[in-house]
Amino acid sequence: MKTDSIAKRRSDRTWMTAESCKLDDFVKLIARETSLSDYPLASAVQSNVLVYEGDAVRAAAKDPDHRKAIMAEWAEAIYSGPGILMFKNAFPDKALLDAATDTFNAMIREQHEAKTGGGDHFAKPGANDRIWNALEKLCLRDPELFAKYYSNEIVALISESWLGTSYQITSQLNVVNPGGEAQSVHRDYHMGFQTAAEIERFPLHAHQLSPVLTLQGAVAHCDMPVESGPTLYLPYSQNFVPGYFAWRKPEFKDYFDKNYIQLPLAKGDAVFLSPALFHAAGHNRTKDVKRMANLLQVSSAYGRAMESMDRAAMSAILYPTLRKMKLSAGEISNAVAACAEGYAFPTNLDRDPPIGGLAPQTQQQLMAKALAENWETEVFTAALKKHSWRRLT
Numbered sequence: 001m002k003t004d005s006i007a008k009r010r011s012d013r014t015w016m017t018a019e020s021c022k023l024d025d026f027v028k029l030i031a032r033e034t035s036l037s038d039y040p041l042a043s044a045v046q047s048n049v050l051v052y053e054g055d056a057v058r059a060a061a062k063d064p065d066h067r068k069a070i071m072a073e074w075a076e077a078i079y080s081g082p083g084i085l086m087f088k089n090a091f092p093d094k095a096l097l098d099a100a101t102d103t104f105n106a107m108i109r110e111q112h113e114a115k116t117g118g119g120d121h122f123a124k125p126g127a128n129d130r131i132w133n134a135l136e137k138l139c140l141r142d143p144e145l146f147a148k149y150y151s152n153e154i155v156a157l158i159s160e161s162w163l164g165t166s167y168q169i170t171s172q173l174n175v176v177n178p179g180g181e182a183q184s185v186h187r188d189y190h191m192g193f194q195t196a197a198e199i200e201r202f203p204l205h206a207h208q209l210s211p212v213l214t215l216q217g218a219v220a221h222c223d224m225p226v227e228s229g230p231t232l233y234l235p236y237s238q239n240f241v242p243g244y245f246a247w248r249k250p251e252f253k254d255y256f257d258k259n260y261i262q263l264p265l266a267k268g269d270a271v272f273l274s275p276a277l278f279h280a281a282g283h284n285r286t287k288d289v290k291r292m293a294n295l296l297q298v299s300s301a302y303g304r305a306m307e308s309m310d311r312a313a314m315s316a317i318l319y320p321t322l323r324k325m326k327l328s329a330g331e332i333s334n335a336v337a338a339c340a341e342g343y344a345f346p347t348n349l350d351r352d353p354p355i356g357g358l359a360p361q362t363q364q365q366l367m368a369k370a371l372a373e374n375w376e377t378e379v380f381t382a383a384l385k386k387h388s389w390r391r392l393t
Contacts, residue, residue, distance in 0.1 A: 018246075047263060090219065111131070136393055176291040194359065218231065235261065322336070370383065
């Protein structure tokens, strides 16, 4: 292909690589100051982050026009503004928070006794206490407490402002213990959980789409002074399109380490952000603060297929047929892609942790490995059943 052809230029625009990331471009893009005049419904700007008072938001939301206006402000701020919002006193009932904290601590004790749980995406395993699927566990354990906790108006408003209706909430309870080390800087779900080689196969518009499929949040279950290591953020960094490559590069990590901001939180405060914002949990330098946050991931309803299928059953039937057929490696790969589940999520992270990477093994990867190594059908079927079991709650 000629280097100056229309086709070559279009290909370069559509398919990004790690070489697409220029630190100078990134620095110029995020060198912005958040002005309160651009966001008139916010109460303050702190370290370039918009701050909203919970009581004021709850009062404003009672008027339909004001409700739409404040949700529009949030959507624009997350999409093209600083990418992060802080809500003071988002959970005003501190007794409710304490009850939830006690329940989560009981779950953590049970995990320790059973030697289960643990693992993390961007920190050393064992540095934190983590409850995977804390949402379902809280609901099944104490439905009344769950109802009071998740009836929170601010959680619902910010979720709808970013994702519209029919969203789905999941949560992972995270405790960074005294001395717990900081995470490495990263972006999050979806593309943040894939390798650079994997995301090279997604076109530019998919890199732009990934951040708008998810909203991230954190509810503070205790006071979090800076020395306890509240999350580190780099406002406006979600606007850098090749950022899913960039956060892995040493020069970008170094820039983050020298320029991040931190927001001390009080119990009941909450932060919501774009999953594409560069961020990392901080180092807990205290001797006595167990920094507990309920990490919320809210997902768009639109990230789903139209039909439900038993892909495990399909894979079990197709596998012996593919072993016998005289197809090329490429043709086999295409057939597997049409049949088996190609994505690692959703899964049960207690049973199916991301060992050796950011995401667990997919059904497609299991099937491809079995075919490449010519497993007997019975061996593959047993492995497939075990794989399916790990994904169940």
